[in-house]
Amino acid sequence: MPRGTRVILVTGGAGFIGSNFVLDWLAAERTPVVNLDKLTYAGNLENLAGLKNDARHTFVKGDINDRALVAKLLREHRPQAVVNFAAESHVDRSIHGPADFVQTNIMGTFSLLEEARAYWSNLKEAEKSDFRFLHASTDEVYGSLGANDPAFTETTPYAPNSPYAASKAASDHLVRSYHHTYGLPVVTTNCSNNYGPYQFPEKLIPLMVVNAAKRKPLPVYGDGKNVRDWLYVGDHCEAVRLALKRGRPGETYNIGGNAEKTNLEVVNALCAILDEIRPQPHITHHSSLITHVQDRPGHDRRYAMDAGKLRSELGWMPREQFDTGLKKTVQWYLDHMAWVDGVVSGAYRSWIDLNYGRRERA
Ligand code: NAD
Ligand code: TYD
Numbered sequence: 001m002p003r004g005t006r007v008i009l010v011t012g013g014a015g016f017i018g019s020n021f022v023l024d025w026l027a028a029e030r031t032p033v034v035n036l037d038k039l040t041y042a043g044n045l046e047n048l049a050g051l052k053n054d055a056r057h058t059f060v061k062g063d064i065n066d067r068a069l070v071a072k073l074l075r076e077h078r079p080q081a082v083v084n085f086a087a088e089s090h091v092d093r094s095i096h097g098p099a100d101f102v103q104t105n106i107m108g109t110f111s112l113l114e115e116a117r118a119y120w121s122n123l124k125e126a127e128k129s130d131f132r133f134l135h136a137s138t139d140e141v142y143g144s145l146g147a148n149d150p151a152f153t154e155t156t157p158y159a160p161n162s163p164y165a166a167s168k169a170a171s172d173h174l175v176r177s178y179h180h181t182y183g184l185p186v187v188t189t190n191c192s193n194n195y196g197p198y199q200f201p202e203k204l205i206p207l208m209v210v211n212a213a214k215r216k217p218l219p220v221y222g223d224g225k226n227v228r229d230w231l232y233v234g235d236h237c238e239a240v241r242l243a244l245k246r247g248r249p250g251e252t253y254n255i256g257g258n259a260e261k262t263n264l265e266v267v268n269a270l271c272a273i274l275d276e277i278r279p280q281p282h283i284t285h286h287s288s289l290i291t292h293v294q295d296r297p298g299h300d301r302r303y304a305m306d307a308g309k310l311r312s313e314l315g316w317m318p319r320e321q322f323d324t325g326l327k328k329t330v331q332w333y334l335d336h337m338a339w340v341d342g343v344v345s346g347a348y349r350s351w352i353d354l355n356y357g358r359r360e361r362a
Contacts, residue, residue, distance in 0.1 A: 012086030019047035098163035196233030222295030231257030256305025
């Protein structure tokens with residue numbers, strides 16, 4: 001890209017939300033993207049294949065903990081913003097191995113903040129006030145709700161319950177402190193469960209679609225009545241874009257789909273879609289594949305987001321309805337089984353054995 005062009009630095013832009021964000025950003029904006037991603041099991045350059053001939057996208061393989069690399073990227077590209085999606089993101093993996101979550105989510109965010117602060121403090125005044133550090137976080141930092149509790153707001157006290165949620169909460173606190181202590185213009189977004197294209201098939205919706213298409217059991221944890229709020233990933237990307245442009249420095253914004261569903265409702269809904277669009281011999285109802293298995297330890301019962309602040313300050317509302325978004329998503333996975341087979345490596349099979357092998361039927 002030409003020298004002197006303003007850019008944004010996106011981290012984790014080869015993962016599920018990050019790659020959707022980069023694709024969405026470059027479709028909507030002129031500003032180029034430098035994309036820093038370690039390409040862990042969850043990162044996949046195939047997600048960005050559509051950008052092969054787009055000079056506005058520069059991919060750099062690397063770790064957000066590599067401070068020399070981050071400093072070099074900031075020095076050379078002089079971004080007007082850092083958007084941090086890089087993370088270990090799967091709760092079940094954080095239960096089996098929390099160390100990577102501490103390393104990337106906490107230490108990695110700390111490294112990025114330190115380098116961003118050093119870069120930002122040497123900018124000219126106008127550039128300094130325009131700069132943003134946007135940190136993408138989760139609703140899971142707020143803990144678990146009872147059935148009749150009001151939805152989480154930006155002032156709900158943090159009460160993370162899994163190592164994943166705790167590591168994200170710690171990173172949110174660091175981000176907050178860099179604003180209050182050093183004046184770094186940060187914006188934090190806390191979003192509910194996303195679904196859509198390019199989600200690694202270890203998460204509920206893609207795992208269930210892929211298993212059902214292959215006539216494998218659909219492993220629902222516990223009684224299946226845990227509630228999540230679901231948001232189509234494109235709506236999340238739009239909310240982050242808005243928060244980046246017009247969010248107030250130092251503020252946090254909740255993002256949610258206003259679509260609370262129990263896990264059983266989600267799985268039954270995607271089974272009904274499969275019954276309709278991909279009937280299979282000898283399976284009248286895909287829901288007959290549902291198998292209740294041993295629950296996740298410390299499984300949060302309910303999440304719900306109040307996104308009123310984002311709506312009133314920035315005018316954001318989700319565009320996608322859950323039923324239409326889910327149908328599009330199921331169809332996307334059926335149409336992209338080659339992508340699924342590409343990410344389902346030997347390492348994926350070991351993960352399935354580790355997470356599900358010792359989980360007894362409930
Ligand atoms: P993901 O696991 O699909 O992708 C994470 C990406 O980060 C991968 O490309 C991976 O290679 C990269 N990465 C991991 N460690 C890295 C490191 N040390 N340095 C550089 N890159 C690294 O995750 P996702 O679902 O796309 O989530 C993205 C962000 O959004 C995360 O911060 C997550 O906490 C947050 N979030 C996710 C959801 C959701 O439903 N998926 C909801 C709310 C918030
Ligand atoms: P997940 O997609 O892992 O997201 P999160 O834990 O971050 O909300 O899981 C969503 C819900 O689905 C959660 O309540 C756990 C449940 N779940 C199952 O019942 N079976 C599964 O195989 C998986 C992966 C998740």
